Amino acid sequence: MSTAEGRLTSDDRREQILAAATVVFGERGYAGGTTDAIARQAGISQAYVVRMFGSKEKLFLEVAQRATGRLRAAFREIIAGFTGAESNLERQVLLGRAYGELVADRGTLLTLLHLFGLGQDPVFGPEARESFLDVYRIIRDEAGFSAEEATQFFARGMLNTILLALRMPDVKDDPRAFELLSSSMGEQCETILASFEAQASLGA
Amino acid sequence: MSTAEGRLTSDDRREQILAAATVVFGERGYAGGTTDAIARQAGISQAYVVRMFGSKEKLFLEVAQRATGRLRAAFREIIAGFTGAESNLERQVLLGRAYGELVADRGTLLTLLHLFGLGQDPVFGPEARESFLDVYRIIRDEAGFSAEEATQFFARGMLNTILLALRMPDVKDDPRAFELLSSSMGEQCETILASFEAQASLGA
DNA sequence: CTGATGAGTAATCAATTGATTACTACATTC
DNA sequence: GAATGTAGTAATCAATTGATTACTCATCAG
Numbered sequence: 191m192s193t194a195e196g197r198l199t200s201d202d203r204r205e206q207i208l209a210a211a212t213v214v215f216g217e218r219g220y221a222g223g224t225t226d227a228i229a230r231q232a233g234i235s236q237a238y239v240v241r242m243f244g245s246k247e248k249l250f251l252e253v254a255q256r257a258t259g260r261l262r263a264a265f266r267e268i269i270a271g272f273t274g275a276e277s278n279l280e281r282q283v284l285l286g287r288a289y290g291e292l293v294a295d296r297g298t299l300l301t302l303l304h305l306f307g308l309g310q311d312p313v314f315g316p317e318a319r320e321s322f323l324d325v326y327r328i329i330r331d332e333a334g335f336s337a338e339e340a341t342q343f344f345a346r347g348m349l350n351t352i353l354l355a356l357r358m359p360d361v362k363d364d365p366r367a368f369e370l371l372s373s374s375m376g377e378q379c380e381t382i383l384a385s386f387e388a389q390a391s392l393g394a
Numbered sequence: 395m396s397t398a399e400g401r402l403t404s405d406d407r408r409e410q411i412l413a414a415a416t417v418v419f420g421e422r423g424y425a426g427g428t429t430d431a432i433a434r435q436a437g438i439s440q441a442y443v444v445r446m447f448g449s450k451e452k453l454f455l456e457v458a459q460r461a462t463g464r465l466r467a468a469f470r471e472i473i474a475g476f477t478g479a480e481s482n483l484e485r486q487v488l489l490g491r492a493y494g495e496l497v498a499d500r501g502t503l504l505t506l507l508h509l510f511g512l513g514q515d516p517v518f519g520p521e522a523r524e525s526f527l528d529v530y531r532i533i534r535d536e537a538g539f540s541a542e543e544a545t546q547f548f549a550r551g552m553l554n555t556i557l558l559a560l561r562m563p564d565v566k567d568d569p570r571a572f573e574l575l576s577s578s579m580g581e582q583c584e585t586i587l588a589s590f591e592a593q594a595s596l597g598a
Numbered sequence: 599c600t601g602a603t604g605a606g607t608a609a610t611c612a613a614t615t616g617a618t619t620a621c622t623a624c625a626t627t628c
Numbered sequence: 629g630a631a632t633g634t635a636g637t638a639a640t641c642a643a644t645t646g647a648t649t650a651c652t653c654a655t656c657a658g
Contacts, residue, residue, distance in 0.1 A: 197624075197635055217514060222425025225616060235637050240617060300511060307507050309560040310421060319560050319571075327570050341577040345549035352552050356513040356523050366531050367523075373545040401605055401654075429646060439607050444647060 216300030258321035420504030462525035
């Protein structure tokens, strides 16, 4: 996606770099994602990536905050649409669907997962914990789930996240893999898989 | 833990390097974990680390295989101890406890999680999927769980894994964090937390 | 003793990486 | 039309990293 445009406003360029960084950090993790790969993905020079965000660390922080922010927004949007007539089970389905749509962007999915693996980092750790808890508070206080319901919802979400990160749908021919995917993700698997196929992967 | 011993047999040294690599790869991921950090952790030279395993990639592969292998062994040991009188719920508790004991080693926990985030890697991806499915098959075929029970068991396990990776117990004073931890991990949280405290973290 | 084998390292290399600097080109404003 | 700000890059740097090579030192069989 090295969109070879001309000059952009710094805000537009910023968005573009964040999108590119989400892809690269997703595929290679924080340590493995280079500013050079991000620059190439965005079609600009490596120097400009660093200059616009100050450092790779600050860039990743913004990428992570953007991902968790989008998650919060997606959940709040669904909750705002609650009529009050749904059962909590129906609400779980609606929220789960929203999560599925969000992480249909593989970069976002993987960035979230990589962030979770950075719990011991002095900078990203606190950020990761706080974001995770924020989402839990939304599900608990704003969606009105009980602790048990919320935990169950999160557990299923984490399993789905890992199954997608693993690219488990790639071995869907295996009967046990198919069973696990169906049992955990239901029909959502198809939609998300299709979306993954559509996403360009980084060159070697 | 730079245990400054003298010469060891190559097998003993191998074990020691694998243990050191588990710690380092756990804390910094595959890309971020350097052979130099592993060597220092093991108290030997960087050259010897590379030489013994051929490459960093092969070393990580062995570390990952060791972690997933231990998981399979732990589950099989528990299953072998089943009397046939337990309910499936009791069996879930027993297996969950075994998982908790395994990932009380933080290096193992994080190595597993990092492996899951490598699903698109041409080398580690297939390995990760196959290992994950192997464990699922054990739970499904050898422990005799239904697809729904197994999925639920895995979902809970993945949530616990991420909560521990996030170091969520560090913010246990937060009422919602405490609630989530209690609801997902129960009293196991205490044991594992204590074990984490006891583990030396890498120097800067 | 001697010679071979295995454990382990120091030194070094080429490649990569995040960051900095000095610069260019295009706008906008006065 | 000069001046100023803003988007963007080329060139370069110091540090790091995985890997290789040539070596040292200990041990042990004969």
